[in-house]
Amino acid sequence: MTAAFPVARFGQVIGLLGGSFDPPHAGHVHISKVALKRFGLDRLWWLVSPGNPLKANGPAPLADRMQAARAIMQHPRVTITDIEARIGTRYTAETLVALQQHYPGVRFVWLMGADNLAQFHLWQDWRWIMENVPIGVVARPGDRISARMSKAARVYAQSRLPGRAAHILGRAEAPAWTFVNLPLSDQSSSAIRKRGEW
Template structure:
């Protein structure tokens, strides 16, 4: 398991990373800056319950992700496989029990906010940890009009105050616009460039 000191702020970026790409790297670096994070842990998931097709083998995705994401404050992990969790809410609960004095922030692209209400126990997630949302190509409007964004509108922190997110009491979320890199794992797989 990765190390985090008491009081540190750790951003958690979950996903299948099938494959990891420069878009993931970009939003990770931006999250470190915009949300004042000490570290980011990539949670390379064993599988995504919302996707019909299973991902490439976990070990291959981890190896590739570690080649793509090189930063001294970012760790690529298989935490969910180690914890035996399948859903984000379960993972967060176990991580908070293991690291009771660490401040976690859940990170997601705007595409995930747009369908966040489909996640198992999604309201438990937003009521448990602050959420940092990073703009993705073509997803700004659908994310801002999503069920989660509408229901939790009173708890939104303006992007210019993103540095306050990590120490905010949940529910709290912040949407930041960034210069975007238009690349996706789906497009990479479709092009045949990832055949793990």
């Protein structure tokens, strides 16, 4: 990897929070801080994506979203990156394969909100993701029941770590996932766009 890509050391546990960040908001910041603490992460990367294959309308320009993300998320252990645009991946599974190849010995943890777990079975190669990268799920208001009843949660029920063991997620062998049920900010990027604030 070139200097334009995030730095990672062998053996580190790095959380990956992917998304359009259109726009980034306080909810993303809160999820990141909770994930660093609860999942025992050494570092966390925001993967600001070029676009979301599951969304019909394209996001704001990548440069604008990167700038906004860096302005709102200022933490010494969080890196804002456009690595997906740089390596040319479109789907999460492709990104994870590329990261594992380019960062041998680094342990990645995929992070998502509970709303994403509810529709995770629609993602490209979702079973591969579950079976190759530990997943930390952070609850958001209103998403708890649908996430726990989701196809992914049912298929991989035996791979779920209890919440009290969330801190070992990054050292667990996939498939492994855990659900951290916390009261979080109910902000969403779509609500901010609807209000015309972005």
